[in-house]
Amino acid sequence: MHAHPDDEVIGTGATMAHYVSAGAHVTLVTCTLGEEGEIHVPALSQLAAGQADQLGGWRLVEWERACAALGVTDHRMLGGAGRYRDSGMMGLETNQHPRAFWGADLDEAAAHLVKIMREIRPQVMITYDENGFYGHPDHIQAHRVAMRAAELAGPDGPAKIYWTAQPLSVLRDGMEAFRESDSNPFAGVESIEDLPFGTPDEEIAARIDGTEHYAKKTAAMRAHASQIPDNSWLYGMAGDFGGEFMGVEYYTLAQGARGPGEGPHKWETDLFAGLDLDGR
Ligand SMILES: CC(=O)N[C@H]1[C@@H](O[C@@H]2[C@H](O)[C@H](O)[C@@H](O)[C@H](O)[C@H]2O)O[C@H](CO)[C@@H](O)[C@@H]1O
Numbered sequence: 299m300h301a302h303p304d305d306e307v308i309g310t311g312a313t314m315a316h317y318v319s320a321g322a323h324v325t326l327v328t329c330t331l332g333e334e335g336e337i338h339v340p341a342l343s344q345l346a347a348g349q350a351d352q353l354g355g356w357r358l359v360e361w362e363r364a365c366a367a368l369g370v371t372d373h374r375m376l377g378g379a380g381r382y383r384d385s386g387m388m389g390l391e392t393n394q395h396p397r398a399f400w401g402a403d404l405d406e407a408a409a410h411l412v413k414i415m416r417e418i419r420p421q422v423m424i425t426y427d428e429n430g431f432y433g434h435p436d437h438i439q440a441h442r443v444a445m446r447a448a449e450l451a452g453p454d455g456p457a458k459i460y461w462t463a464q465p466l467s468v469l470r471d472g473m474e475a476f477r478e479s480d481s482n483p484f485a486g487v488e489s490i491e492d493l494p495f496g497t498p499d500e501e502i503a504a505r506i507d508g509t510e511h512y513a514k515k516t517a518a519m520r521a522h523a524s525q526i527p528d529n530s531w532l533y534g535m536a537g538d539f540g541g542e543f544m545g546v547e548y549y550t551l552a553q554g555a556r557g558p559g560e561g562p563h564k565w566e567t568d569l570f571a572g573l574d575l576d577g578r
C-alpha cells in the first residue's frame with residue numbers, strides 16, 4: 299500500500315520483483331496519482347498542478363510502465379484512478395483540496411482496501427510506519443488507511459504487516475559512502491539522527507535481498523522519469539554500489555509472529571517466514 303506513483307519502486311521495488319519472480323501474487327495499491335509532484339522532464343513542465351494540471355494522468359502511465367518493469371500485473375488505485383488527490387507536502391494549501399487524500403474519511407478510504415483484501419486475502423501487507431516513513435501527509439494517511447483496513451477485514455486481512463524502514467547502520471554506511479559523491483543525498487546532514495527516518499538495527503525485523511532484481515528496480519525507476527531525474531543520487535547509488543544498496547530492502551514487523559531469521563538481530567530473509575501458507 300503506497301501513497302504516490304514512484305513510492306512502490308523506491309521503497310519496495312526489489313521486494314516486489316523478488317516475490318513476483320518467486321511466484322507470489324503481488325498486488326500494489328497506490329492511493330493518489332501524484333498530481334502535486336515536481337516535474338524533472340522539461341518537456342512536461344506545463345503539466346504541473348498550477349498549469350495544465352495533467353501530471354496525475356502522466357504519472358499513471360509512468361506507474362503502469364514501472365509495474366511492468368517489476369513484473370507486477372495486479373496494480374490498483376485506491377477507490378479507482380483519481381478518487382484521492384495528492385495532498386502536497388505537509389502544511390501546504392493543497393492539503394485542503396476537497397479530494398486531498400490527507401482529508402479523506404478514514405473508514406470510507408479503508409473500505410476500498412477492505413474490498414481488495416476480501417478478494418485477494420493477503421497473507422502479508424507492506425505499508426509505512428505511523429510517520430509515513432518520512433512525514434509526507436499522504437504517506438501518513440496511507441499508513442492509517444492500511445492499518446484500519448486490516449482491522450476491518452478481520453480474517454480476510456493480512457496475517458503479517460510490515461512497515462518500510464532503513465536501518466541506522468545502512469544510513470551510516472551510505473552517509474560515509476556518499477561523502478565524496480557529487481550527488482550526495484546526505485549533503486548538509488550533520489548526523490543521521492537529523493534524518494526524518496532511520497530505525498535502530500535491533501528493531502528491524504526483515505532484510506529482503508532482491509539484489510538479483512536491482513536492474514528491474516532501476517528500470518522501474520527510469521519509468522518514473524518525471525519524479526526521478528537521470529542525475530538522481532538513486533542512480534549513483536545503483537551505479538557505485540550495485541545491488542548492495544538498491545537491491546536490499548528492510549522492514550519492521552507491525553503485526554504477526556516473527557519467523558526464523560539470520561545474523562546478530564535474527565532478521566527474517568522472507569516476509570512469509572513462519573506463516574502456514576497452506577492454511578491461507
Ligand atoms: C517520494 C515521494 O513521496 N515523493 C512525493 C513528494 O515529492 C517531494 C516534493 O515534490 C517536494 O516538493 C520535493 O522537494 C521533494 O524532493 C520531493 O520528494 O511530494 C510530492 C507532492 O505531494 C509527491 O507528488 C511525490 O510523489
Ligand SMILES: [Zn+2]
Pocket residue numbers: 301302305434437
Ligand atoms: Zn510518496
